[in-house]
Amino acid sequence: MAMGYSKEIIEAANRAMEQRRRQSITKAEQRRRSFFSRYPRALEIERELSRTAAKAAKAVLTGSNARLELERLKESNQALQSELAALLKSAGVSEDYLEIRYACPLCKDEGYVDGKMCSCMKQLLRDEAYQRLNALSPLSLSSFDTFSLDYYGEAPLKAGGIPPKKRMEDIYRYCKNYAANFDPQLSPSLLMQGATGLGKTHLSLAIARAAIGKGFGVIYCSAPNIIGKLEKERFRSARGSADESDVYLLECDLLILDDLGTEFPTSFSSSTIYNMINSRLMASRPTIISTNLTMRELEKQYSQRLVSRIMGNHVRLEFLGSDVRQKKRLIR
Ligand SMILES: Nc1ncnc2c1ncn2[C@@H]1O[C@H](COP(=O)(O)OP(=O)(O)OP(=O)(O)O)[C@@H](O)[C@H]1O
Ligand SMILES: [Mg+2]
Secondary structure, three states, X not given: OOXXXXXXXXXXXXXXXXXXXXXXXXXXXXXXXHHHHHOHHHHHHHHHHHHHHHHHHHHHHHOOOHHHHHHHHHHHHHHHXXXXXXXXXXXXXXXXOOOOOOOOOOOOOOOEEOOEEOHHHHHHHHHHHHHHHHHHOOHHHOOOOOOOHHHOOXXXXXXXXXXXXXXXXXXXXXXXXXXXXXXXXXXXXXXXXXXXXXXXXXXXXXXXXXXXXXXXXXXEEEHHHHHHHHHHHHHHOOOOOOOHHHHHHHHXXXXXXXXXXXXXXXXXXXXXXXXXXXXXXXXXXXXXEEEOOOHHHHHHHOOHHHHHHHHHHEEEEEOOOOOHHHHHHHHO
């Protein structure tokens, strides 16, 4: 599975793996030290064992009487092994007590087996991505399970309109389905529109959570944050070329661009947002955009080019209701 993790996440996962390996080794060293101090004979046995191994190699190389010599070495080797096993047993520890116990016996905490990424490394990448996302948002609280339809009214907001509850039921079902079947090559981009506190961020994070759980690379950012970050990076690197976070924004499996329209409008912000959305569309990579702005307001704030791209290529979800944030505060 090709996963669009950022360099930052990959490096963090590599560091975590390295630390895991070092810890396995350190722990084995500690066990060995304490065991040998109690049973000095065990250390002697280990040394003799490595000496017999060296002798066996030599016997094979020189060839003279190799078979007889090997036979003899094998016997003494077995005697040493069982003596060591008896020592371990009498000490009440397991057979592998003196050996390195890797967290992952498959890859020996290297992260790769035969040049392929081990499943434990994939899990680490997922954890790192999840942690980063979690640091930015209350991800743990935003799941489909904690989303309730009880906050939305049964009565239409205007005569002949759709009851908010009905609309939100549809949106909830759509998002849940979207998350369950998420595929970075096939899933469409979404535009979540609606007033404040209706659950846009909540549902987009619930989707993010599900996608991360499946091992996809997800990035969550709010428009003002990402514009600020990119502006700083551009300022620092006079190169003016694409930076790491730039590349990741374009290449991650799912980009969540929250609070579109709340960034300070400049020519930099509008061209950056246009490029981000357009490049992802060109590469058929899904983006979930959330905004308080109506279509008309979007048209006012952004170029016709951007709005027509959003309109033409995003599934539009119009959230209805009245501020859940406030309702929750009142209940508490
Ligand atoms: N249907 C719901 N069930 C449970 N909690 C909800 C629901 N909708 C929103 N919330 C909670 O209410 C708060 C506001 O929701 P959220 O941040 O998703 O709103 P939003 O539509 O993104 O608003 P804004 O436009 O201001 O960003 C969050 O704490 C969220 O978890
Ligand atoms: Mg929000």
